[in-house]
Every structure is written in C-alpha cells, then in structure tokens.
Amino acid sequence: MSPSSANAKKTIEPVNGSDNFKLRKRGPERPNSAQKGPNKFFKFLNSKKVAPYIFVAPFLISFLILSLYPAIQAIIMSFQSILPGQVTFIGLENYARIPNPTFYRALFNTTVYVVMTVAILVAVPILLSAFLNSSLVKFKTFFRASLFVPALASIIVSGMVFRLMFGETDTAAANQFLGWLGIGSVDWRYESWSAMFLLVLLTSWRWMGVNILYFLAALQNVPKELYEAADIDGATAVQKFRFVTLPFLKPVTIFVTTITIINGFRMFEESFVFWEAGSPGNIGLTIVGYLYQQGIQQNNMGFGAAIGVILMLIIFVISFIQLILTGAFKKGDE
Amino acid sequence: MKNNNKRNNRMLKWIVNISFFVISFIALFPIISLLISSFRPSSILMRDGISLTFDLNTLNINNYQFIFTQAADYWQWYGNSLVISAVTIVLSLFFSSMVGYALAVYDFKGRNFFFILVLFILMVPFEILMLPLYQLMISTKLINTYTAVILPMVVAPIAVFFFRQYALGLPKELMDSARIDGATEYGIFFRIMMPLMLPSFAAMGILQGLGSWNNFLWPLIVLRSNDMFTLPLGLATLLTPYGNNYDILIAGSVMTVVPILILFIFFQRYFVEGLTVGGVKG
Known part of the structure; x- marks a missing residue:
C-alpha cells in the first residue's frame, strides 16, 4: 500500500482540485484501486451520495421498530382497553381515570x-x-x-x-x-x-x-x-x-x-x-x-x-x- | 495585616481540605461498608443490618467461599449480565458510531432532519415505550430471552450525538487522500476513521456497558425465569426480609462493583467522558 500510494500522491498533488475529481472517477485505471472491474452496483453503493444512507440505515431501521412504532403504539394504547384477545377503543376513559x-x-x-x-x-x-x-x-x-x-x-x-x-x-x-x-x-x-x-x-x-x-x-x-x-x-x-x-x-x-x-x-x-x-x-x-x-x-x-x-x-x-x-x-x- | 491575611488563608485551606476529606469519606462510606460487611457473618448482617461497629474477630471469608462453591445461580446471573452487556456494547456502538460519523462527515439530503430526529429520540423517555415494547416482545415470543433485553438498548441516541461531536473533529483531508488511494467509503470508515475515533468508542463503550450492566427496569419486565436473570435482577430477588441468602447478596454485590472499580482506576478519563456525555454542546 504505502509505496504505491506515495507514488500516487506525488503524481496527483500538483494537479488542482477539479482534476483530482476526474482522477478519482477514473479509479479503475489505477492498480491500487478497490473498484476493480466495472461493477456498477458496487460503484453505486460506494458513491459519496449513497454511503451516508447505508451508514444510517441500521440505526434508522432499529429506530423505526424499537422507538417510533412503540411511541405511536403507546399513544394509541392509551385510548384503548386492552384485555387478552380483546382490544376496544374507549376514548379518553383511561385519562379520565388518572x-x-x-x-x-x-x-x-x-x-x-x-x-x-x-x-x-x-x-x-x-x-x-x-x-x-x-x-x-x-x-x-x-x-x-x-x-x-x-x-x-x-x-x-x-x-x-x-x-x-x-x-x-x-x-x-x-x-x-x-x-x-x-x-x-x-x-x-x-x-x-x-x-x-x-x-x-x-x-x-x-x-x-x-x-x-x-x-x-x-x-x-x-x-x-x-x-x-x-x-x-x-x-x-x-x-x-x-x-x-x-x-x-x-x-x-x-x-x-x-x-x-x-x-x-x-x-x-x-x-x-x-x-x-x-x-x-x-x-x-x-x-x-x-x-x-x-x-x-x-x-x-x-x-x-x-x-x-x-x-x-x-x-x-x-x-x-x-x-x-x-x-x-x-x-x-x- | 499582611501576616494576618496569610494566616487566615492557611486556616481556610485547612478547613476546606478537611471538609473535602469528610465529604469524600461520606461518598466512599457505603462502598467501604459494603466491602467490610461482605466479610461479616451473613446471619449477623441479616439481624443487625450494616452497623458502624463490628467485631474484628468475626471477620471471615465464608461468604466468598459459599458464593464460589455453592451459588450456581449467582454465576448464571453473572454470565447473563456479561453476555447481555457485551452484545449491547458491540451492537449499539456499531450502529450509533456509523450514524454519528455519517452525520459529521457527509453532506447528504435529510441530514438535518436526521439529526433533529436523534435529538428528539433523546427526549422521549424509555418508560413510555416500555409497554408497547413489552407487547412486541410477547407477540414475537422473545420474552425471557437475551434478545428482548438487548434490542431496545441498541438505539442509543446519546451515543450518536457523542460520536457525531467527535467525528466533526476528524481530519477530512484524510478521507480525500484515502479516496484517491482507492479506498471505499466503508473502508475509510472502518480502517481509517474508526481507529481515530477510538477514544470516543471507549467512552461510549463504558456508558453503554455500565448502563446495561446496571439496567434494571426493562430486564425486570421481560425476564421471567431465574436462570435468565441479570445480576441486578437476581440480587434484587435476594433482598427480602424472608430469605436467608444474605451471604450471596452481600458478597455478590461486591463482585459486581469491584470489576467496575478496577476498570475505573485504569480508564478514569473514559468513565468521566462517558458519564458526562450530556454535557457536550450541539
């Protein structure tokens, strides 16, 4: 990794920002690149636009199931009478009993x-x-x-x-x-x-x-x-x-x-x-x-x-x- | 006049320092008395409670002998607590560090919304989610399993918040040069940024670990059988006036606290960071 990357840096450093970007896009040409072959799906997953969503996804899914759903469900439940196998809407009765x-x-x-x-x-x-x-x-x-x-x-x-x-x-x-x-x-x-x-x-x-x-x-x-x-x-x-x-x-x-x-x-x-x-x-x-x-x-x-x-x-x-x-x-x- | 001032100052110093010794002693007293009591006969402890006076000659290691030889239940709880804490730490840090990192280094659509969402979850008390989660665990047949205890702890907004804060200070130039070297976005995170974020992992690991090691209310609700209990739950069952398990209770309590105290001595900085996490500014 280190010798080739040092090489790469040397050749790239003098170039200005926009050229840098081009070079990155031409990734597959460089032997050190992780993007071997024209795998479009992988490229898609690896783009700067998609990656953050993938980073966020596991948390988001667990949040939806373990925080958001229970929070909404709790509010719904507070208007219900819940007996085993029998759930009925009773309006504000629970609150009235508080x-x-x-x-x-x-x-x-x-x-x-x-x-x-x-x-x-x-x-x-x-x-x-x-x-x-x-x-x-x-x-x-x-x-x-x-x-x-x-x-x-x-x-x-x-x-x-x-x-x-x-x-x-x-x-x-x-x-x-x-x-x-x-x-x-x-x-x-x-x-x-x-x-x-x-x-x-x-x-x-x-x-x-x-x-x-x-x-x-x-x-x-x-x-x-x-x-x-x-x-x-x-x-x-x-x-x-x-x-x-x-x-x-x-x-x-x-x-x-x-x-x-x-x-x-x-x-x-x-x-x-x-x-x-x-x-x-x-x-x-x-x-x-x-x-x-x-x-x-x-x-x-x-x-x-x-x-x-x-x-x-x-x-x-x-x-x-x-x-x-x-x-x-x-x-x-x- | 000047001399007088100096003397006053020295007096003040003495008073302040002695007061702090007294305060520190009060803070440590319950822990010290727990330690001493664990070497006292459990029958006396049960009859008298923790006393200020004790007979040095009655001190022995019977409680510990008993717990190491005849308290299989206790070690079962210990194992349960270890497994639950370990898995909770790994999962919650994994999930929340990725989110915190993404929120800090990427500019993506919905980022602000997501951050506000995290702040919002921070405000929702767990107690309101408890009953629906309990229902959920019943309907998914997860009651009385490790999974049921661990799952709700995986969403750790406070850790997201902390990781984001920490990741904001990461050198972004590193990301660009890594990209040029052909690293993937995920490679950058796992190989380059994660090692740099190690101190924040230590602090949050301690926060989450301590939280789950000491967690009580949720395990109390979802764990049913003695062999699944965590340490706090198991110890709480011994805390009845009718039981005669004070030997396990007292020596067992010491053994839940002492490992943490030892960790604290070595990793004080991370304990402090972890437990005062709410103080970081958005």
Whole structure:
C-alpha cells in the first residue's frame, strides 16, 4: 500500500482540485484501486451520495421498530382497553381515570423528590466544584474520583447498602449514630418523611460527583483574566464567585437542572430497591412506579400507557423550557 | 495585616481540605461498608443490618467461599449480565458510531432532519415505550430471552450525538487522500476513521456497558425465569426480609462493583467522558 500510494500522491498533488475529481472517477485505471472491474452496483453503493444512507440505515431501521412504532403504539394504547384477545377503543376513559388519590400520591412524591434533588444536586455541586477549581484544595484528583465512585454501582447494590444502613433495628448504622447522639431510632422505610429522605439521599449520593464534573468542565472555560481584573478592582472571593463565576455557569446549570428534573420524573428503581412492589401507604410510589404497577403487574396496559403519555408530556414541557432558556430557538433564526 | 491575611488563608485551606476529606469519606462510606460487611457473618448482617461497629474477630471469608462453591445461580446471573452487556456494547456502538460519523462527515439530503430526529429520540423517555415494547416482545415470543433485553438498548441516541461531536473533529483531508488511494467509503470508515475515533468508542463503550450492566427496569419486565436473570435482577430477588441468602447478596454485590472499580482506576478519563456525555454542546 504505502509505496504505491506515495507514488500516487506525488503524481496527483500538483494537479488542482477539479482534476483530482476526474482522477478519482477514473479509479479503475489505477492498480491500487478497490473498484476493480466495472461493477456498477458496487460503484453505486460506494458513491459519496449513497454511503451516508447505508451508514444510517441500521440505526434508522432499529429506530423505526424499537422507538417510533412503540411511541405511536403507546399513544394509541392509551385510548384503548386492552384485555387478552380483546382490544376496544374507549376514548379518553383511561385519562379520565388518572386523577385518583393513588396517582396524586405518586405525582406528589415525585414532585417533592424532584424539587429536593434539584436543590441539592445543583447548588451543592456548584459550590464544591468552585472550591475544587480553586487553589485552596490540595488532593483534587482524589476528591474528584472518590465523589465519582458512587455513580458506578448499580442502584440495586447501592440501594441495598442504604437499606441495610438505614434498617429499623437499633444496630443499623443510621440508628446507631442517632443513638450516640441520644436520639431514638427511626423506622426509616416506614415513615413518610424518612422514606423521602432515603430516596433523596440515595440519589444525591449517586449523582453528586457526576454533577461536580459537569460544573468543573464549565469552570475551565472561565477566562482567567476576568479573575485578575476582579482582583485589581479589589473584589472579594464571594464577589468574584457571584459576578464572574456564576454567570459563566448559567448554561451548564440549566443543563444539569434539566437532566435532574427529567431523571427525577423517571425515577423508579430507587423506590423499588427500598420497597419492591409496594410501600406502606404508597409513601415511596412514583409516577413510573404507578405505571409499572398498573401496566405490568395488573396488566392494565391501556391505563399504564396513558400514565406514560402524561409522563412524556411532562418531560417534553421541561425539555422545551430548557431549549428556550438556552436560546436554542434564537440560534436557529440567525 | 499582611501576616494576618496569610494566616487566615492557611486556616481556610485547612478547613476546606478537611471538609473535602469528610465529604469524600461520606461518598466512599457505603462502598467501604459494603466491602467490610461482605466479610461479616451473613446471619449477623441479616439481624443487625450494616452497623458502624463490628467485631474484628468475626471477620471471615465464608461468604466468598459459599458464593464460589455453592451459588450456581449467582454465576448464571453473572454470565447473563456479561453476555447481555457485551452484545449491547458491540451492537449499539456499531450502529450509533456509523450514524454519528455519517452525520459529521457527509453532506447528504435529510441530514438535518436526521439529526433533529436523534435529538428528539433523546427526549422521549424509555418508560413510555416500555409497554408497547413489552407487547412486541410477547407477540414475537422473545420474552425471557437475551434478545428482548438487548434490542431496545441498541438505539442509543446519546451515543450518536457523542460520536457525531467527535467525528466533526476528524481530519477530512484524510478521507480525500484515502479516496484517491482507492479506498471505499466503508473502508475509510472502518480502517481509517474508526481507529481515530477510538477514544470516543471507549467512552461510549463504558456508558453503554455500565448502563446495561446496571439496567434494571426493562430486564425486570421481560425476564421471567431465574436462570435468565441479570445480576441486578437476581440480587434484587435476594433482598427480602424472608430469605436467608444474605451471604450471596452481600458478597455478590461486591463482585459486581469491584470489576467496575478496577476498570475505573485504569480508564478514569473514559468513565468521566462517558458519564458526562450530556454535557457536550450541539
């Protein structure tokens, strides 16, 4: 390959662009060419116009079968009553059944969870990453890595550990700690407030390090001169953070907030690992948990699909707000 | 005055660093306690939960002995998880890298439409596709097979997005000179560009691998029998107050996490890139 290609280059290089093109078309003349013989079909497949479609085809086919079809089917199903061997169109009946106490409980739980995880998983990482980016902190790599580690374990494993640490007995880690402080034991998994606390704690613990990395990456883009200028103006560390750092973090903050909200609304496994199929008084029920309960466990697929559509609408609205906030639509006009 | 400032600064440094040690300790604590607990008698673990105090003399390797000699189920799950993750990685990277590459280097009709489509799939939550996909798996008799678990994971819009981003930075002159040398469009991709895109394959391989290794909801729906379970599913079945399998549960959990931790130590950069993929700008 190399000697002949070097030769080819030598002869071709002096020629200008359009001649290059001609040379390429005359491919078969060159001994090194892959296009041996006048195979028209092969040439067609190999043209610059067709190749991209072939590259895209496998993904496109799997998308059509595994994403588009189910998405449309889910919307259709949400208007149906689906029993084995008997599917009937029932209009908006599924949707009419959604506003019920159990769904409200799931929506309430999920919303509280979203608000709390956003508050924690946006504010704390901003602060920690600002410190990690400063010269104050010594073992940056170690801190970054150890905060990242929780994201590697599956929710089932980390949830199991949390469950055993927050057990009901006086001997489990959390209650032991409370005991040392002279506070009585808590039935962590059986009270409404502590159930939410466990969910928020597990999520915050898992994603803190990842979110810090998002903010750290954004902090690299803040021009150093701005800090120097602020120094000359006699700005304090807090002022520098408020007026130099924070404005630069706006895009990444919007992004992290959005994914935290979306992942919050999609939460299921965290709740499953603490209570499996059902929590006492539904204190741990989430929207997806309700979908799973109705659609899979009770085989009430039409109703489950309707819950799914509601969830999708919520997520679309959030994504749309994100796009507006990041100015995605403005850019398109320019 | 200046001296005072310096002293304050040093104080601040100490406070900040100690706080970070505490925070890191909190972050690592559950993992450390999982490790320690795996050497404690499972009966105590079941009775007491994970405690802050433990008796050093009771530490032993019985749990691991048990899992290596008598837990055939566990190794079945392990094998299932390995196969499913491996196939998911290969297929999803293969499909999505080709798309990302094509979107980046070719100018073709429908390119923008296709890119917007990818961004759109990114927004559709998997949970809404779940029930129809479940129906589809039932009607195609794929329930309780590897295929059923793997198929929906093959469409990986986030990876398409990442590969496109990465491929935009590829030197296009290379393509032209390769064409002149007679390489086909596919040869250019597989022989020249793919090797150049290797770092992005590492990052996305980790993202997809971790995703499928830890995946729970979808396998929970389509896998029915114990011998087909993946690790998270199998471990979850042990997590009942009635079972007496805490030896497998705890030692088994350690053995699902430790390989990933080891990989993380060696390929930290790609883990970080893979898991913060959403941050790349369009």
